[in-house]
Amino acid sequence: MFSSVCRRCFSVLRSAHPPIRRSVAVTLYNVDEFSPTKALILHLPSQPDSANGVRQLPEFLYDWPVASINYRWAPERSRAASQDDEHLDVSVDWPVPMHDVAFAYQWIVDALKPPGIGRGNIYVYGSHLGAGLAMSLALTEAHPHKRFAVRGVAAYNGVYNWTMFLPGQKEVRGSKSAKDGRRENGNLRIKDLHDRLVTLFQEPHNLFDPFASPSLFFHNPGLAIPESFYRSPAFDSLVSAMKGQYDVSGEGGMLGASRRSHLAFPPRASTLKIPETLLLHDAPSSRSLLHHRPDEHGNEVQAKKQSTRQSRPRATDTRHTFRAQAAEIASFMRRSVEMVELKERFRWDPEAKDELEKEPERRVRVVEVGQEGEDLGLNDAGQQAVLDWLGSLKIR
Template identity: 40%
Template structure:
């Protein structure tokens, strides 16, 4: 399978100057990590020195790209644990005017896929420098939310090698985006529920966190095709998108193709030519299942806790209430369902052959938990969600 390439990284990350400072909760240690010729990022360490080198380590990926020189605060429910924060870069191109001298200047593009390289560089530094002594193991757990959860989930899914002493064993994510193509008009979640239906599902509500992420897409990605990269849309590790990448973030692919066909006609084209160009059927590719993890890989799907806010509800003609269109629940439910199916078909398959009492469905739901944590304020996870995470982490750290 394709793994995040390490070829561009130096063989050994050089030792760098560290600056220590105190906060109310923890002693922090900020380490600068070079990214080849593309600048550098920082990894902030909390409570790491005071803990055993074999104690489970939390990796916190902020929900959005931190401002240069800032140190994001760590969520309160992570304070008891040693935590490494990877301060990645992911933002719109620099809009500042060129240098007055007219000389061309190079700046690292911070749109996708720059965040992949930053996160991997930080992760590589962590696994090389925070390893336990001798042959001891160290379990890593990743937490993030919103846009950051896209990369956190991909990191957890592709760095969970069960044979390695230091590797990802668990993922916790809240209100994550696991399939960015859901924002596109062609995605089935944005179409009527039935072939004869006319009413389109509601779009993300203006002012909501999901709406904000939709508005930021053009800043975070260079082109719509980037949304189909499985390292930013980890649900696509398990299945194809069933869509063709459109030419814009807001235009359906069928409209794009129709306009392309019309523009290809010569000025002397007949009416029949025009009808033939616009009336031919547009066929989208079928959605197909993919095998993940690959059979010959050493990957093992990590224990996962996927939390989401309660979705807005709509009332149908019959008075029933149902979730409306694209929501954080839809994002989490899709990934949870795909991971559970993978467990049942791949990892649990051999056990089912000799253990008649093994309940694969129940075990898959235990391994990949999906939890509605009610309503929360934008990037602030409420007490209910924090308690769920605390209990989940305690169960694993104390076992």
């Protein structure tokens, strides 16, 4: 199954008072086969697992050189703390997981870079909690000019915009039935993540960190930062007004309430490039009245289900599905390829326009893999989709 399995750890220094030395586990598979002509897969599991990293590795990665990062996050607070002799009182909520991934990535680049002047490719795969981390890492480390860096990312059932869970979004504003629908429809795992928001992030402002919500690299949220995970900023302002507490600054006591608009990403002065991307997701629940189905370009098309007056289900927030999360970030990434990268190229090579017309859809692909299963693993169809995608990149 594996030609080699070994575990490496490295120390990181967190910014804390007092400073705390920590280590992040990186499990390496088949590294003896790694060479400049073969890609390294960076694996970010669906959730932390301090017990057995081998069990987490998806079957379709068995024949690849893999570095699996066992990042820490809130679900594993007690186990992570109990296995660390240096300090037992440690917080592993956001942004600890992103810090772990960033430090581990730098260690991997330094330890496994091809010898001499050889070039190597890193492709990132993450699922569920690991999918958002994988996307953030890929978007900020895809430097084509570097000898050994991220070239692509595959992500399964990721949340790429955590602010969608907050009240005040247009789709759910002022509608109790929509709020209930968000929690009872969509995907079962989405509901589970919504219930764990406080555990995962502690404070609402953490949801607005682009490294937590990578969609926010491409647009501002158009939503004020609330004081609570479950109350809208408008409600907080109303309560303050009823108590006679007014904000003399005239800003309503809220940050980031500007109108939603696009941002330039990658920054024009950077060497970043939108990586080769495969977004996999489960189908949403069939109980919803409205579905947003992606068309052939991955754009969402709204379709209504027929129902009788007696059996009509209540309205639901259809944005709270893994399909919607994938469709949103795909649209932003494709827009970036078209408006930033290709627009600049067409200025000096007009004849390439016809040839590259479908480049945004080719670069960023969206695949629905079927109904949600009982576990967090990718089904056979999804695993084959990743292998086909890797094969299309001709990296082996």
